[in-house]
Amino acid sequence: MRFFSKLLFIIPLFLFPFVCTLSQKPGTDAIEIDSVIIRGRAASRNLMERPYTEPNSILPSISRLGIIDIERTGATNVVEAMNFIPGALIETRGRQVKQFFSVRGQKYPYPDYAVNGVWQKEFEELPYFFSTSDIEEIEIIRSSAALLTGLSGLTGLVNIRTKEYTSAETRIEFEYGSFNTIHSHISNGNKIGNFSYAAGLGYDHTSGPLGKHSSESMTNLYTQIGWQPSGKLNVKANLFMLNGTRELRITEVPADKRYRDMIQNFDPIQTVLTNIKTIYRPNSILSTEFQLFMSHRNPVFNDEVKETSSNEKDYEYGLNFIQSVAVTPLNTLRFGGLYNRWIAPNGKRFYIGKRCDVETYSAVIVDEHRIGRVTLDGGIRWTNAYLNEYGAFNIEGDGAAFRNVTPIQNEWESPSVQGSLGASYSTGNWFSLFFNSAAGQVKPRRGSLDINMAEPLNEIRYKFDLGSAVDLQNAGKFTLTTFRVVQKNAIALSGQTYLDPVTNIMRELYENRDQDQYGVEVEYSGTQLFNIVQPFANFTLMKSMMDEEGTMIANRENPVFITAAGFFINWKSLDFNILGKYVSKFENDRFAVPADGPQPLGDYGTIDITAGYTLKGKVPVRFYLKSRNTGDRHYSTVIGYPDFGRMIFGGIQVKL
DSSP, X not given: OHHHHHHHHHHHHHHHHHHHHHXXXXXXXXXXXXXXXXXXXXXXXXXXXXXXXXXXXXXXXXXXXXXXXXXXHTOOBHHHHTTTSTTOEEEEOSSSSOEEEESTTOOSSOOEEEETTEEESSOTTSGGGSBGGGEEEEEEEOSSOOOSSTTOGGXXXXXXXXXXXXXXXXXXXXEEEXXXXXXXXXXXXXXXXXXXXXXXXXXXXXXXXXXXXXXXEEEEEEEEEEEOSSSSEEEEEEEEEEEEEEEEOOOOTTBOHHHHTOOEEEEEEEEXXXXXXXXXXXXXXXXXXXXXXXXXXXXXXXXXTTTEEEEOOEEEEEEEEEEEEEEETTEEXXXXXXXXXXXXXXXXXXXXXXXXEEEEEEEEEEEEEEETTEEEEEEEEEEEEEXXXXXXXXXXXXXXXXXXXXXXXXXXOXXXXXXXXXXXXXXXXXXXXXXXXXXXEEOOOTTOEETTSSOOOOEEEEEEEEEEEXXXXXXXXXEEEEEEEEEEEEEEEEEEEEEOTTTOOEEEEEEEEEEEEEEEEEEEEOOOBTTTEEEEEEEEEEEEEEEETXXXXXXXXXXXXXXXXXXXXXXTTEEEEEEEEEEXXXXXXXXXXXXXXXXXXXXXXXXXXXXXXXXXXXXXXXXXXXXXXXXXXXXXXXXXXXXXXXXXXXXXXXXX
16 A cells, blocks of 8 residues: 555656647747756856866766745755756765765765855865855766866765856845754855955754754854956955854764763854855956865764763865866867865864874876767776874774874875766757766765774765756657666775774764665756746665675665655746655665664655745845645655654745
8 A cells, every 4th residue: 555655656756747748839939947856058168267176977866956946946045956866865864974975875985065266175064054045056977987176076066156246136034834943144246347345144043843952053154255357367266154053963873872871062054165266268269267265163962861072073185286278179178186184173074083194196197078969078087095193093902002103204195097988979959968977986084984994995986877868849848868877895884893992972883885876867957837837756776785694785875766846837927836745765774773783764755845925026026935745754865863743834025
């Protein structure tokens, strides 16, 4: 019976957009808009203007969410905004990293983050605090084949591009809802001659459900200044400041009692992210982009039971450089490098009390060549790190010796190399075909420990994407992508943990094992029907395998299929958006009682609804209501952290 109830939820959700498409009268004009929920209008392929653009061969595996897309989902932070892209899985919990985002089973490490193209070494604790009110676009590279944006390499990438203004605009937002949740924000920007600026100030708060110890507050400040003294030179500077507090939610049964007894918080959480970007284009065949960046994070971790505190401050700074050269009208060569220095004076996560000081060097070269309707691309990235001081590895025997380990000093790590080859074919109007392959090493996240209290081995990863895109003209766009990811010595959770008796920090231990994922992604993004309704749908089917004592068996830690669909209605002053999602069952033993083994997760369907009315005048004012998890479905994506259920919000937006 449960099987049929799932079908009743999934089939209408997935087929509705196609029914709407068939219902469109022949000859009815469709109005093009900037973007749709899953894939916006394709980004410019001008590699002189955007030298960090990834190779054309992975285009079907890139999702772009613009301002309109984000507003339609009603998302107030980066993680919420990505929920409806193909294959998205968001694991919500209450530990130091609150939410993990992944696609295609890419975990441990999870996809990396970048802000305005600048790779962030330590960012996982911030995306759910990063307000969408200051975001122009979120680019998600679902394929593990990114080479150009930082060191994301073979783990996928989320690139956050902040707002820019071409004319005067002021925007005011206020929202209030369940659990005393507040979202407020004011922003202003303009372009005056050769100068432009953007500024935003916001405050977000939630008390969380009673007794869950899940209160959060965050104030965020964003500023950007742009200067274009000539048509050849452009300079931009960005600054983000975050300041707030967060209680770590208390876990529930069936989580292990040792987790349920933990009462912890971060107070305060302080972050500063800043970068300066210079783009110089002396002529049509040369383009140089240079980035300087600095990030400083200062979270204070407090144990309310033991009444202890530890400061996990860290900072990083460095530079990115890339040069684009149009060798011929049909060939573009790009090469560049990255330097990053990361310092955690008091240690970070696993290594509290052990100073970390690491310098990372990287170089990349990518070439793209067109032959008629075929585009070929290939690239390679070399990376190495120098350990000035790292009190992390060479731990032997029992974990109790952890605090007495001798730091590694003045040593080079072994270098890693990643490369990709791809090709694409386009008819020029309605059909395109893409193939991309990549291979290389994936290093364990800094601070990871295996069951022997040592650093896990590097993973060797191979990935393959084969995709096609069909432009259905007035009916929208259809994309089909097949993928495979082969992982040798993949970095995976072992199910074992180590509890530091002094800091009371639980260290999750990893292991190396072979893994294999392959699957298919189907995506449909429609144009407006009858100038009113715009549908979308996507479906990801994946099979995950892992090695167990020399035999490849099903990896039940990943769902088999994920689907999302919905439609957006805009009629006169009314707007109505409904988005549905279903995630099949999976399991995990993270936070479980060891004797109980893996516990069931997933197997849920949710519907989100947003309805608004705009008073159109000299100053447009929009009033709206939105409902999250409208069916009040209780489910978990991580053991011991069930969803809070239905949440209702009301808000107002004013645009001057």
